[in-house]
Amino acid sequence: MYDAILCPTDGSAGSAAATEQACGLAALTGARVHALFVVDEGIAGADEWDVVVEREEARGERVLDAVAEAAATRDVECERRLRRGRPHEEILDAAADYGVDLIVMGTHGRTGIGRFIAAGSVAERVVRYSELPVLTARVSE
Template sequence: MYKRILLPTDGSELSHACVTAGLEFAQQLQAEVVAVYVAGNYQYPLYVDILPPNGPTEEEYQAAMQTLAESYLQPVREAAAAAGLACQQVIQFNDSTAKEIVHTAQEYACDLIFMGSHGRSGLGQFILGSVTTKVLSLCLIPVLVHRIKHH
């Protein structure tokens, strides 16, 4: 059925629960997984001539985001290995998370995106998440939206 499944993560507890469910689903199908973290692009100061002395440079920002992304993707990679699944990890930079998720799915020839259904807190618990909604509207491949049940 599905041979390569994209698992987006933002490092949150909800995202981790969704990735865990995605790995279980992939294991049932013996599918490969591609775990992706999308970081925002470096934001240049409004006045480029006057760089704040305590602000990170673009290189420092990129390095910090790489380290952060690695910390979010490592548990996915380890869980996939424990389940006997092949796993690629991808770190992307883009201000449009949804567009980058769809682009990554295309780039890595994924035939399914498995992602969470809703936001992290407040009203977001009851409505479909904005990134998920955008992915659904942009994507030409199936998207399995996983709903986390709260006890």
């Protein structure tokens, strides 16, 4: 059913729930998990770029470690990926680059006005533009 599953993560509770889903599905189907952390290029100004990117890449490595550990507990092969760019674009590009069959990602589960304040969430954009199936794991606030 699935040979490769992309699991974008940002270390949030929603991402942790998605990691559990991705690793569980991979264990059932024999798929490989591609754990992805995207350093958002829009997070810093030019004068602080190097410091912020270095900090985010270090955080990304820790977050990817958590996905790799979750995969290892289920005897699932996991490849760690760190990319830079606009998160939704990098997730969609990674899905194509790594030949995945499914994207499993977290969502914050915002409703009402909170959804509009956080307009254009990464998960929402991925769901909207992906040509692949996308499974979202929701965590209520």
